[in-house]
Amino acid sequence: MQMWTKILAATALALAxxxxxxxxxxxxxxxxxxxxxHLDPTAGAAAAIDEVLYANVFEGLTRISAQGEVxxxxxxxxxxxxxxxxxxxxxxxxxxxxxxxxxTADDVKFSxxxxxxxxxxxxxxxxxxxxxxxxxxxxxxxxxTLKNPQGLFLYNMGVGDAVIVAPExxxxxKEKPIGTGPFKFDSWAKGSSIKLSxxxxxxxxxxxxxxxxxxxIPDAAASIPAxxxxxxxxxxxxxxxxxxxxxxxxxxxxxxxxxxxxxxxxSINNKKPPFDKLEVRQAIASAIDRKAVIDxxxxxxxxxxxxxxxxxxxxxxxxxxxxxxxxxxAKEYLKAAGLxxxxxxxxxxxxxxxxxxxxxxxAAQLRxxxxxxxxxxxxxxxxxxxxxxxxxxxLTIVSHTEPNxxxxxxxxxxxxxxxNPEFNKLIEELGVTNDDAKRKEILAAAQKILAHDxxxxxxxxxxxxxxxxxxxxxxxxxxxxxxxxxTKVKWAE
Amino acid sequence: MTAYILKRLxxxxxxxxxxxxxxxxxxxxxxxxxxxxxxGINATDDALQALRQQMGLDQPLVWRYLEWASGLLTLDFGxxxxxxxxxxxxxAERIVVSLPLAVIALVMSTAIAIPVGxxxxxxxxxxxxxxxxxxTQFGVAVPNFWFALLLIYIFAVWLRLVPAGGFPGWSxxxxxxxxxxxxxxxxxxxxxxAILARVTxxxxxxxxxxxxxxxxxxxxxxxxxxLWRHALRNALIPVVTILGLQFAFLxxxxxxIENVFYLxxxxxxxxxxxxxxxxxxxxxxxMLLVAAVIVVNLLVDLSYALVDPxxxxxx
Numbered sequence: 001m002q003m004w005t006k007i008l009a010a011t012a013l014a015l016a017x018x019x020x021x022x023x024x025x026x027x028x029x030x031x032x033x034x035x036x037x038h039l040d041p042t043a044g045a046a047a048a049i050d051e052v053l054y055a056n057v058f059e060g061l062t063r064i065s066a067q068g069e070v071x072x073x074x075x076x077x078x079x080x081x082x083x084x085x086x087x088x089x090x091x092x093x094x095x096x097x098x099x100x101x102x103x104t105a106d107d108v109k110f111s112x113x114x115x116x117x118x119x120x121x122x123x124x125x126x127x128x129x130x131x132x133x134x135x136x137x138x139x140x141x142x143x144x145t146l147k148n149p150q151g152l153f154l155y156n157m158g159v160g161d162a163v164i165v166a167p168e169x170x171x172x173x174k175e176k177p178i179g180t181g182p183f184k185f186d187s188w189a190k191g192s193s194i195k196l197s198x199x200x201x202x203x204x205x206x207x208x209x210x211x212x213x214x215x216x217i218p219d220a221a222a223s224i225p226a227x228x229x230x231x232x233x234x235x236x237x238x239x240x241x242x243x244x245x246x247x248x249x250x251x252x253x254x255x256x257x258x259x260x261x262x263x264x265x266x267s268i269n270n271k272k273p274p275f276d277k278l279e280v281r282q283a284i285a286s287a288i289d290r291k292a293v294i295d296x297x298x299x300x301x302x303x304x305x306x307x308x309x310x311x312x313x314x315x316x317x318x319x320x321x322x323x324x325x326x327x328x329x330a331k332e333y334l335k336a337a338g339l340x341x342x343x344x345x346x347x348x349x350x351x352x353x354x355x356x357x358x359x360x361x362x363a364a365q366l367r368x369x370x371x372x373x374x375x376x377x378x379x380x381x382x383x384x385x386x387x388x389x390x391x392x393x394x395l396t397i398v399s400h401t402e403p404n405x406x407x408x409x410x411x412x413x414x415x416x417x418x419x420n421p422e423f424n425k426l427i428e429e430l431g432v433t434n435d436d437a438k439r440k441e442i443l444a445a446a447q448k449i450l451a452h453d454x455x456x457x458x459x460x461x462x463x464x465x466x467x468x469x470x471x472x473x474x475x476x477x478x479x480x481x482x483x484x485x486x487t488k489v490k491w492a493e
Numbered sequence: 494m495t496a497y498i499l500k501r502l503x504x505x506x507x508x509x510x511x512x513x514x515x516x517x518x519x520x521x522x523x524x525x526x527x528x529x530x531x532x533g534i535n536a537t538d539d540a541l542q543a544l545r546q547q548m549g550l551d552q553p554l555v556w557r558y559l560e561w562a563s564g565l566l567t568l569d570f571g572x573x574x575x576x577x578x579x580x581x582x583x584x585a586e587r588i589v590v591s592l593p594l595a596v597i598a599l600v601m602s603t604a605i606a607i608p609v610g611x612x613x614x615x616x617x618x619x620x621x622x623x624x625x626x627x628x629t630q631f632g633v634a635v636p637n638f639w640f641a642l643l644l645i646y647i648f649a650v651w652l653r654l655v656p657a658g659g660f661p662g663w664s665x666x667x668x669x670x671x672x673x674x675x676x677x678x679x680x681x682x683x684x685x686x687a688i689l690a691r692v693t694x695x696x697x698x699x700x701x702x703x704x705x706x707x708x709x710x711x712x713x714x715x716x717x718x719x720l721w722r723h724a725l726r727n728a729l730i731p732v733v734t735i736l737g738l739q740f741a742f743l744x745x746x747x748x749x750i751e752n753v754f755y756l757x758x759x760x761x762x763x764x765x766x767x768x769x770x771x772x773x774x775x776x777x778x779x780m781l782l783v784a785a786v787i788v789v790n791l792l793v794d795l796s797y798a799l800v801d802p803x804x805x806x807x808x
Contacts, residue, residue: 037575045533121544123532189662191757219752225645229657381525381770
């Protein structure tokens with residue numbers, strides 16, 4: 001009798017495993033260009049950290065969706081007081097961290113207090129500056145009181161820098177990240193790959209993938225064969241270069257051109273003569289043909305912008321016609337500035353292809369109006385210290401990839417060195433406005449001021465070129481924030 | 494002999510000390526703030542200050558040098574700024590890729606080069622010599638990253654025999670790890686083999702013109718025996734010298750190949766560390782490479798003595 005049960009059990013097992021083999025795949029290898037320096041999203045600015053961990057391993061009170069909206073996450077719901085200064089979050093219960101400890105209101109208080117503490121090394125500490133107190137009402141309720149109403153507070157709670165960590169494990173997150181997400185961290189072979197696997201007992205919607213590997217492929221030339229050979233099945237931000245057409249013609253692969261929050265601009269040092277003159281900046285804007293720049297710098301895929309806002313944003317206003325390319329007009333502007341003979345200046349270009357290639361085209365275009373640019377290629381470390389911190393530059397090209405960052409033009413001491421009290425007033429107002437319609441109105445006015453003043457020449461929105469296996473579903477097409485959210489990804493059967 | 498080794502060791506240590514000063518001060522001059530690089534452009538000033546303090550970057554330069562150099566003596570290379578783990582751990586993780594890769598490539602290149610060199614020399618001026626020397630000319634001229642891409646397209650994309658790149662780690666088993674190293678090793682070995690074969694050939698030709706070779710032949714010793722026993726042994730000194738140089742190159746200079754195959758080796762660690770201004774990692778790896786070159790050179794010098802008994806007697 002016992003013998004029979006054993007045989008039956010063995011047959012059942014064999015059947016179960018053979019049907020398992022026929023079901024859809026549950027593993028995925030994702031290619032990424034940059035390796036994260038460490039794995040703690042609350043202690044570094046590198047996009048590579050969020051691209052592995054956001055939404056997969058770590059979760060916040062709220063989260064940002066594929067469309068860029070704010071959705072509830074660990075907070076199941078919230079109420080806002082009438083003065084807009086206090087938020088009461090109702091938390092999900094039964095949530096556990098991957099090390100087995102319970103997630104409660106205490107963890108929320110710990111995480112927010114840690115991010116804004118004096119010795120905090122949070123890269124976006126400014127996001128938490130408005131928080132006055134964080135109180136634990138009961139284990140499933142947290143009340144956050146702000147010093148003043150903050151328009152983007154719920155959004156800010158959904159970014160990678162604001163994910164919830166546990167006091168028991170926070171110090172080790174750089175090496176061994178412990179979050180509440182649907183995937184748990186398995187291993188990190190430095191320089192090679194980071195492995196995640198499905199977390200058992202996840203509180204939210206179950207995920208389809210069992211095992212995920214992020215493989216680090218820094219060389220653009222190596223990423224193409226990795227995709228073609230099937231070693232890597234998805235490359236959310238593929239450095240395709242000239243191989244785009246080759247990949248698009250391959251029926252096994254799907255190439256998706258999406259949008260990002262990366263406004264690519266020709267930044268101008270607004271305090272340095274002659275760029276302190278509005279006419280000079282207007283002349284530069286009128287001399288540039290955006291289409292030629294886009295063709296050279298982004299394979300023709302970037303969307304032109306006329307101010308500092310992504311075309312994917314609901315508040316976007318099309319201002320690309322503010323200064324259409326017109327060499328004669330540009331020369332008139334120069335004459336009005338008393339520089340009809342042109343002048344010499346420098347342009348410092350950081351390593352990304354959009355900057356190096358775009359810079360050459362812009363230098364050629366400005367030569368038409370007698371502005372001779374000396375091209376100086378710089379490394380990122382150099383760019384950050386010389387251009388960004390010391391403001392030792394005339395012109396530079398860079399993509400500002402943070403979402404909702406139009407306020408950078410109002411920040412004192414920011415490297416544009418742009419100052420317009422009218423603009424600053426708008427941003428101040430924006431900061432304390434919750435109402436969507438009102439926010440849109442203010443943002444439109446702010447965009448118009450920037451388009452007119454040319455604190456930088458607004459070039460194009462950086463495209464996101466995603467390449468993945470044609471049978472893979474649920475990858476993000478756009479990148480409203482820098483993340484590789486795998487929670488909805490699955491293989492078609 | 495012992496005095497000779499001792500003298501060489503002392504010179505080696507002095508070189509290391511000088512190198513440590515040069516490496517440390519050179520990297521300190523390079524512009525760029527590691528803290529700013531980690532926290533990005535939206536970081537607040539106090540967050541930057543806190544991080545600099547955590548990294549120990551607020552200490553005076555000389556103090557940091559002394560702390561670092563004294564740590565080296567106990568193999569403590571400090572902590573990486575970006576990864577915040579001990580540098581020695583990072584190096585250990587990478588050397589298990591770089592060292593086997595260098596050894597495999599070196600063995601491959603020697604196994605190809607010596608027979609080809611000997612074969613060419615023994616058929617000097619005949620078609621076989623012309624063809625094989627033409628092939629080595631090609632090997633010297635072809636850039637190894639291009640050759641690597643060619644190998645990837647043939648063996649990984651088209652034939653799908655080996656992975657296109659990456660390294661599964663030795664924990665995944667010896668065979669998967671070795672297959673991951675085969676293509677990069679071939680890409681590294683062939684150009685090296687071409688150089689080595691040319692050196693072997695010319696060195697051997699020189700020896701074959703010597704009187705004692707004619708004497709040996711006149712005594713009736715078979716040509717094959719003269720070639721492999723008498724001539725090759727005497728022709729080996731320049732070959733061993735080149736081998737030593739090649740090993741140092743293979744250990745450190747494989748960065749392009751490591752990038753093409755995205756292997757987590759030492760070269761990529763240094764490259765990454767330089768762009769991220771993780772200076773303490775750069776310093777650690779460079780010191781290690783300096784030490785490796787010194788050791789390899791010492792071994793090469795000692796091997797001269799093995800090859801040539803006259804050198805043994807003189808010292």
